[in-house]
Amino acid sequence: MSSGSYYVPETSRWPILGSLALGVMMVGTGIKLVYDTGTPLMLVGVVGIVLVMGLWFRDVIHESMGGLYDAQMDRSFRWGMGWFIFSEVMFFAAFFGALFYVRTFAIPWLGGEGAKGVSALLWPEFIAQWPLFNPPDSAVTGPEQMFSPWQLPLVNTLILVTSSITLTVAHEAFKLGERVTCRNWLAGTVLLGCCFIVIQGVEYYEAYNHYGITLEAGIFGATFFILTGFHGVHVIIGTLILACILVRVWKGHFDNEHHFGFEASCWYWHFVDVVWIGLFIFVYVL
Amino acid sequence: MAPKLPPQHSLQQSSTAVAGGQSHHEHHAQPKGIMRWLLTTNHKEIGSLYLIFSLVMFFIGGIFALVVRAELFQPGLQLVEPEFFNQMTTMHGLIMVFAAVMPAFTGLANWMIPLQIGAPDMALPRLNNFSFWLLPVAFILLLSTLLMPGGGPNFGWTFYAPLSTTYAPPSTTFFILALHIAGISSILGAINIIATILNMRAPGMRMMDMPLFVWTWLITAFLLIAVMPVLAGVITMMLMDINFGTSFFDAAGGGDPVLFQHLFWFFGHPEVYIMILPAFGIVSAIIPTFARKRLFGYASMVYATAAIALLSFLVWAHHMFVVGLPLTAELFFMYSTMLIAVPTGVKVFNWVTTLFRGSISFEPPMLFALAFVVLFTIGGFSGLMLAIAPADFQYHDTYFVVAHFHYVLVPGAIFAIMAGVYYWLPKWTGHYPHERLAQCHFWCSVVGVNLTFFPMHFAGLAGMPRRIPDYALQFADFNMLSSIGAFFFGVSQLIFVLVVVLCVKGGKKAPAKAWEGAEDLEWSVPSPAPLHTFETPPVFHRTHPSE
Numbered sequence: 001m002s003s004g005s006y007y008v009p010e011t012s013r014w015p016i017l018g019s020l021a022l023g024v025m026m027v028g029t030g031i032k033l034v035y036d037t038g039t040p041l042m043l044v045g046v047v048g049i050v051l052v053m054g055l056w057f058r059d060v061i062h063e064s065m066g067g068l069y070d071a072q073m074d075r076s077f078r079w080g081m082g083w084f085i086f087s088e089v090m091f092f093a094a095f096f097g098a099l100f101y102v103r104t105f106a107i108p109w110l111g112g113e114g115a116k117g118v119s120a121l122l123w124p125e126f127i128a129q130w131p132l133f134n135p136p137d138s139a140v141t142g143p144e145q146m147f148s149p150w151q152l153p154l155v156n157t158l159i160l161v162t163s164s165i166t167l168t169v170a171h172e173a174f175k176l177g178e179r180v181t182c183r184n185w186l187a188g189t190v191l192l193g194c195c196f197i198v199i200q201g202v203e204y205y206e207a208y209n210h211y212g213i214t215l216e217a218g219i220f221g222a223t224f225f226i227l228t229g230f231h232g233v234h235v236i237i238g239t240l241i242l243a244c245i246l247v248r249v250w251k252g253h254f255d256n257e258h259h260f261g262f263e264a265s266c267w268y269w270h271f272v273d274v275v276w277i278g279l280f281i282f283v284y285v286l
Numbered sequence: 287m288a289p290k291l292p293p294q295h296s297l298q299q300s301s302t303a304v305a306g307g308q309s310h311h312e313h314h315a316q317p318k319g320i321m322r323w324l325l326t327t328n329h330k331e332i333g334s335l336y337l338i339f340s341l342v343m344f345f346i347g348g349i350f351a352l353v354v355r356a357e358l359f360q361p362g363l364q365l366v367e368p369e370f371f372n373q374m375t376t377m378h379g380l381i382m383v384f385a386a387v388m389p390a391f392t393g394l395a396n397w398m399i400p401l402q403i404g405a406p407d408m409a410l411p412r413l414n415n416f417s418f419w420l421l422p423v424a425f426i427l428l429l430s431t432l433l434m435p436g437g438g439p440n441f442g443w444t445f446y447a448p449l450s451t452t453y454a455p456p457s458t459t460f461f462i463l464a465l466h467i468a469g470i471s472s473i474l475g476a477i478n479i480i481a482t483i484l485n486m487r488a489p490g491m492r493m494m495d496m497p498l499f500v501w502t503w504l505i506t507a508f509l510l511i512a513v514m515p516v517l518a519g520v521i522t523m524m525l526m527d528i529n530f531g532t533s534f535f536d537a538a539g540g541g542d543p544v545l546f547q548h549l550f551w552f553f554g555h556p557e558v559y560i561m562i563l564p565a566f567g568i569v570s571a572i573i574p575t576f577a578r579k580r581l582f583g584y585a586s587m588v589y590a591t592a593a594i595a596l597l598s599f600l601v602w603a604h605h606m607f608v609v610g611l612p613l614t615a616e617l618f619f620m621y622s623t624m625l626i627a628v629p630t631g632v633k634v635f636n637w638v639t640t641l642f643r644g645s646i647s648f649e650p651p652m653l654f655a656l657a658f659v660v661l662f663t664i665g666g667f668s669g670l671m672l673a674i675a676p677a678d679f680q681y682h683d684t685y686f687v688v689a690h691f692h693y694v695l696v697p698g699a700i701f702a703i704m705a706g707v708y709y710w711l712p713k714w715t716g717h718y719p720h721e722r723l724a725q726c727h728f729w730c731s732v733v734g735v736n737l738t739f740f741p742m743h744f745a746g747l748a749g750m751p752r753r754i755p756d757y758a759l760q761f762a763d764f765n766m767l768s769s770i771g772a773f774f775f776g777v778s779q780l781i782f783v784l785v786v787v788l789c790v791k792g793g794k795k796a797p798a799k800a801w802e803g804a805e806d807l808e809w810s811v812p813s814p815a816p817l818h819t820f821e822t823p824p825v826f827h828r829t830h831p832s833e
Binding site: 083084091139216226 | 316317321322324325326327405406407409410411412413415416419420423424426427456457459460463464466467470473476477478480481482484485486511512513514515516518519520522523525526528529530531532533534536537538539540541542544545548549552612818
């Protein structure tokens with residue numbers, strides 16, 4: 001409940017500059033995609049967004065360290081971050097939903113099964129299977145083979161699960177006031193995040209060059225890359241966030257009472273980890 | 287427990303009073319002029335920005351609708367090319383949904399939620415400003431697609447693939463990116479509203495003490511956070527299909543165009559409730575005020591709202607009855623859809639029961655609220671007809687559907703927004719809206735709305751398809767009536783602008799409690815509400831014993 005000291009910030013120029021930067025990036029991206037030019041505009045937008053984020057967070061850090069935030073403000077941040085992660089869950093739910101729908105309904109129907117089997121009349125030769133190596137129409141080339149889940153994907157699973165554990169150890173160490181231990185475990189977590197990204201990069205290289213798994217390789221390639229791709233982007237963002245937190249722990253920004261920035265990044269990292277476990281099961285194993 | 291005090295919310299001390307307020311409101315070097323609006327973190331100023339933006343977009347979307355109605359005035363092609371007609375139907379829908387109705391409700395939420403729960407501002411004020419300024423960026427980009435080579439989006443506001451992927455104009459990529467920006471705005475705005483409601487209530491105000499506008503917005507914000515990301519996902523898949531050769535919605539590669547519809551309507555049906563739940567909240571504030579009675583069945587209103595929200599996740603495929611769903615799916619979605627009539631019926635009965643034996647007076651907000659109850663219910667009934675899968679095979683994609691959703695959106699959502707504006711204008715400006723002009727606006731709107739949309743039921747039942755610029759001769763009379771009604775309705779909205787402008791400039795002075803029967807916390811602060819209110823949180827005292 002309200003305690004009477006809730007901090008309402010003065011005017012700020014970051015929100016409007018941020019929305020303009022986002023607009024510039026989107027226009028640049030659109031021009032790039034449609035007319036194959038406009039990369040500079042896109043980059044200006046990206047740089048603008050990064051700058052605005054940095055300056056905006058700088059203000060927040062100053063306010064936080066200036067003691068302007070009370071317990072109620074802390075709860076606002078908690079609710080905010082919690083619901084933001086929920087929105088991310090729903091974002092991935094859309095892609096998982098697409099994967100389940102295609103595997104459970106669309107492809108069996110194309111293969112002539114069940115109530116909607118009439119769609120089999122379009123491509124009578126088509127045989128339903130997953131992974132879909134033989135897309136219905138010969139204009140689309142399917143993947144040649146699928147990764148074994150028990151090689152790189154398993155390694156990546158172990159890396160991410162371990163990183164969640166190291167992060168928890170870092171956080172617990174922080175709460176016990178053991179800053180050096182905390183920094184070491186946090187640095188280890190960032191390193192594991194980097195390893196994951198590198199291995200995922202290797203896997204993408206393999207996918208394109210040896211497995212025939214590409215964006216154009218029918219619905220398998222599409223669902224594979226949209227799920228692992230957005231997850232990979234989240235790992236990159238999460239690693240950057242944790243790196244920033246590491247710097248902030250180093251600089252002594254946090255104390256035992258006030259370190260929600262640290263906690264929020266932990267929430268985010270665990271969320272990214274859970275998404276990966278879903279991916280490992282439904283994209284790689286099953 | 288709180289000390290015994292008179293049953294009014296006695297907090298004059300805290301409203302304006304800086305007494306005990308914090309020094310961080312010393313307002314050093316407050317920017318002036320345009321910069322003040324660009325940089326503001328104040329919930330009232332941001333609320334006003336949302337409302338003004340929404341009004342401008344309401345007229346732009348309205349002009350698009352009038353182009354459509356002008357072309358349909360008579361059978362045959364007279365005024366515009368069919369391609370441009372398609373762009374107009376599409377843009378009308380997109381602008382009205384995403385740029386007029388949703389921002390209007392967000393504007394009302396910004397203005398009123400902190401006032402109704404006794405909070406100094408929104409929980410995250412800078413984020414609030416960001417959420418707003420994303421909107422002009424998004425919709426300038428969206429509107430600019432009309433000027434691009436190949437024209438703007440022309441596939442209807444539901445942008446079904448493959449019409450919106452394989453066969454779409456090049457500007458579709460920009461449409462997708464604009465919608466992404468609007469989606470970010472909605473999600474961030476909703477996060478802010480939830481955080482505000484859960485965390486910023488005055489001491490002593492429990493969840494079940496919150497005004498229904500706050501409750502309905504809490505649930506709406508939950509819906510927004512749950513489904514806007516799904517919209518982001520589906521348009522991202524479109525973007526990939528268009529630009530990167532994926533096969534999400536292309537059966538040739540093993541995808542499925544029907545997948546698009548499932549994903550779209552998983553977003554789209556909760557979206558429909560996003561546009562109506564806050565309207566329920568406004569009407570639930572206005573009817574008790576002017577009936578001078580407590581709202582009948584407060585708790586059941588809350589539960590009904592929650593039930594509608596939960597059911598909204600289970601009914602999406604009723605938009606897709608003719609796409610070729612398995613029989614079990616047809617049955618499931620038919621029955622789950624009909625089930626929504628139960629909580630909605632609870633609401634309508636509660637409003638009517640609140641009116642029963644009330645001392646009713648008919649100020650402009652009440653006129654709109656009463657029209658809402660009657661006309662929204664008509665829209666609800668036609669919705670029930672559409673829910674019947676076998677009947678929908680006949681109604682699908684006809685003007686009957688157009689009549690249905692315009693009844694729930696225009697005399698539903700938009701009348702509720704207008705009722706809310708008339709209700710709270712005294713709080714915002716310190717003046718009452720001009721009563722005669724407002725009445726005139728009301729009656730013109732009611733006549734205009736019914737003249738426009740009622741004949742569409744008949745045209746639709748007789749088989750007139752929607753989104754086609756030409757039609758068979760037997761539909762000519764109904765269409766002429768609709769077009770006359772549409773122009774009449776459109777022009778009468780200028781009266782609304784006039785009333786608002788006059789009210790901002792002057793008029794009969796309003797006291798803090800502008801309406802005799804008004805009970806909620808916002809009426810305890812002066813009219814007009816000062817820029818900063820509740821800097822020291824008020825102590826909330828229940829006016830009535832708990833439910």
